[in-house]
Amino acid sequence: MNVVANVYRGEQVESSHLGHIAVVDASGTLLYAFGDPHRMTYARSSMKPLQAIPVVETGAADHYGFEPADLSLCCASHSGEPRHRTRALSMLERAGQPEATLQCGTHVPRHEESYKELIRQGKPLTPVFSNCSGKHSGMIATATYMGEEVATYHLPEHPVQQRILDVVEDITGYPKEKINLGTDGCGVPVHQLPLANFAWAFAKLVRPEVIAKPERRKAVERITEAMTAHPEMVGGENRYCTDLMNAFAGRIVGKAGAESVYCLGDRKTGLGIAVKIEDGGPRAINPVVNEVLRQLGIGTDGPLEVLAQYTNPPITNMSNSVVGRIETPFLLTQTSVSLGV
Secondary structure: OOEEEEEEEOOEEEEEEEEEEEEEOOOOEEEEEEOOOOOEEEOHHHHHHHHOHHHHHOOHHHHOOOOHHHHHHHOOOOOOOHHHHHHHHHHHHHOOOOHHHOOOOOOOOOOHHHHHHHHHOOOOOOHHHOOOHHHHHHHHHHHHHOOOOOOOOOOOOOHHHHHHHHHHHHHHOOOHHHOEEEEOOOOOEEEEEEHHHHHHHHHHHHOHHHOOOHHHHHHHHHHHHHHHHOHHHHOOOOOHHHHHHHHOOOOEEEEEEOOOEEEEEEOOOOOEEEEEEOOOOHHHHHHHHHHHHHHOOOOOOOHHHHOHHHOOOEEEOOOOOEEEEEEOOOOOEEEEEEOOO
């Protein structure tokens, strides 16, 4: 079995997580793998950096004066902290749109203090608290700038989503007629394709010189620079995405996705990495990503020590006593397979 993580209680394995890993270079060569690197996968929020590309390409970002931190928020699954909500609302205001335009729905934010303050004030949850409100604000700004119907920006047939589909095809190297569309938790289309192609996309994010279209290349450069310069906008306090990019000080761009997906690109080696935990449970993903980096020799000179809390994390009981741990026993297999269509 393709076990990527074992959960120990004492010295006995209580549970195991299966998973799939793909490591790809910017030319589209699968260099390392574990499990099924071609597993058809919805990368969920890991694709937000690609979904943000049209915000720049169309000219909407410049027209509305979006700063790098704004572009970073377009790529975020943020915690709903005040800085996230304030910036999302500012983006909407500059586009001349109210918060009610957001079609992302809402949920209890990860930032507990923000939710507690809302309860104290007797106010309802609103869409800006959604972890996807930054992404949706970018989409709304793009539709507004392009003079398109704003109320339906989230639907698959809308030009906003069609532009994103074209970008996904280009950057992942996977034909759009083969891409399966689903609906993400926030209501916009989500794209299913082989895991290795997501890794290839992130290799291109850190090696944009391989992207043929000059304007797309420039847009990618701006987005990756924004994410690595403002990782606090991508996640928030005590979030792996933010801590990972901070630990690597601009070298790595990374983004988590729901159902236990993680994609990242390493600027130094030019590698793209994509990981999927088969059961969708979140507890194994960060330890597995750290182990992939360790096996590739990425961050072993210090950054992985900074991220030690995410490596083989302890299992605690209700008294906060350590009763077990998570270990990652897999070994990457070296390969050489072209993903070219």
